Amino acid sequence: MATATYEPITTVTVANSTTTSVTLSGIAGTYTDLRLQFVGTTSANGVTVVMQFNGDTGANYSDTLLYGTGTTATSARNTGMSYMPLTSYTQGGDTTNPASGVADIFSYAGSTYKTSLTTVSADYNGSGRVEQGVLLWRNTAAITSIRLFCDSGTSFYFGNGATITLWGIKAA
Amino acid sequence: MAATFVPIQSVTLASSAASVTFSSIPQTYTDLVLKISCRTTASANGGTLVIQLNSDTASNYSYTRLYANGASSYSDFGGGQPTGARIGFTTAANSTSNTFASSEIYLPNYASTTARPISGFSVPENNATNVYYTSVYASLYRGTSAATSLTILEDAGQSFVAGTTFHLYGIKNS
Numbered sequence A: 001m002a003t004a005t006y007e008p009i010t011t012v013t014v015a016n017s018t019t020t021s022v023t024l025s026g027i028a029g030t031y032t033d034l035r036l037q038f039v040g041t042t043s044a045n046g047v048t049v050v051m052q053f054n055g056d057t058g059a060n061y062s063d064t065l066l067y068g069t070g071t072t073a074t075s076a077r078n079t080g081m082s083y084m085p086l087t088s089y090t091q092g093g094d095t096t097n098p099a100s101g102v103a104d105i106f107s108y109a110g111s112t113y114k115t116s117l118t119t120v121s122a123d124y125n126g127s128g129r130v131e132q133g134v135l136l137w138r139n140t141a142a143i144t145s146i147r148l149f150c151d152s153g154t155s156f157y158f159g160n161g162a163t164i165t166l167w168g169i170k171a172a
Numbered sequence B: 001m002a003a004t005f006v007p008i009q010s011v012t013l014a015s016s017a018a019s020v021t022f023s024s025i026p027q028t029y030t031d032l033v034l035k036i037s038c039r040t041t042a043s044a045n046g047g048t049l050v051i052q053l054n055s056d057t058a059s060n061y062s063y064t065r066l067y068a069n070g071a072s073s074y075s076d077f078g079g080g081q082p083t084g085a086r087i088g089f090t091t092a093a094n095s096t097s098n099t100f101a102s103s104e105i106y107l108p109n110y111a112s113t114t115a116r117p118i119s120g121f122s123v124p125e126n127n128a129t130n131v132y133y134t135s136v137y138a139s140l141y142r143g144t145s146a147a148t149s150l151t152i153l154e155d156a157g158q159s160f161v162a163g164t165t166f167h168l169y170g171i172k173n174s
Helices: none
Strands: A007-013 A021-024 A033-040 A049-053 A061-068 A073-081 A084-087 A099-105 A114-123 A128-137 A146-150 A163-169 B006-012 B019-022 B031-038 B048-053 B061-068 B073-081 B085-089 B101-108 B116-123 B134-141 B150-154 B165-171
Touching: A007 A021, A021 A163, A033 A084, A061 A084, A061 B061, A061 B073, A073 B073, A084 A099, A084 A114, A084 A128, A099 B101, A099 B116, A114 B061, A114 B116, A128 B061, A128 B134, B006 B019, B019 B165, B031 B048, B031 B150, B048 B101, B048 B116, B061 B085, B073 B085, B085 B101, B085 B134
Parallel strands: A114 B134, B085 B116
Antiparallel strands: A007 A163, A021 A146, A033 A099, A033 A163, A049 A084, A049 A146, A061 A073, A061 A128, A099 A114, A114 A128, B006 B165, B019 B150, B031 B101, B031 B165, B048 B085, B048 B150, B061 B073, B061 B134, B101 B116, B116 B134
């Protein structure tokens, strides 16, 4: 019988209202894929939680998105970005409604460019955003660290109680 | 850390049923995943899957969704829903025979006592020209109790047919 996979690697729970970024480092290359999840709020409405791999701040990220705002369905594409979105349209405040963003990062330890699939769930009882995206990091290095922060700059932070979880998944 | 994604309970309907309830859900996990393969007794144009937490029928649910039928795509939202969180679409009697809609629902922090998001993704594709929708749902549950039971039903009161399956899994973080 095959060994069960889907192993928790690390969880970070934000315990204040001043954390502007979280870095998950020392990611072992022993899995096949990674799953990264953010559940929580940020310090202002509409802020996007974004991620960078291996400290790469160059214009090496791109995405193609399909999203609904509750009134319109839209597809969009972004190229030459210095980060990629994990969770968009968060709500501001520590105790208000959380959004969730999940990224499946495929073959993260391989030697080709890295593709991720994201799902964003952000509903606020009369407004919100639901989104699926495919993301590309144009780098052949194995991913050993992931940094998450708010795209609107260092003046924005994660809400108190936000959680960031990383799992490793092995192929057969 | 031990592998997670643990099967909690599975239900396979031997005859039609209006709803299925998972009760006494252990509170030892972080998130829940519910995988559903379903078909209903509706005569046409399958209805909406709904998930109810703790039998809560107050207006504590809302959604934003994105859905498409192969010709057009749409997005809308619904606030203050009383029946439950909308999470996907079902197939119906006019679907291709033996075709069931597949749905996956993710409930992070299900044991929280504050508002929590619910994600749903469903694909009722059946190689026909009937109107069925692939969909992605962002739902929100604003109840203040940890989820100890989940009830799955169809929003127009139709029944799930025999052969419909429901699989509940628990996931732990580190």
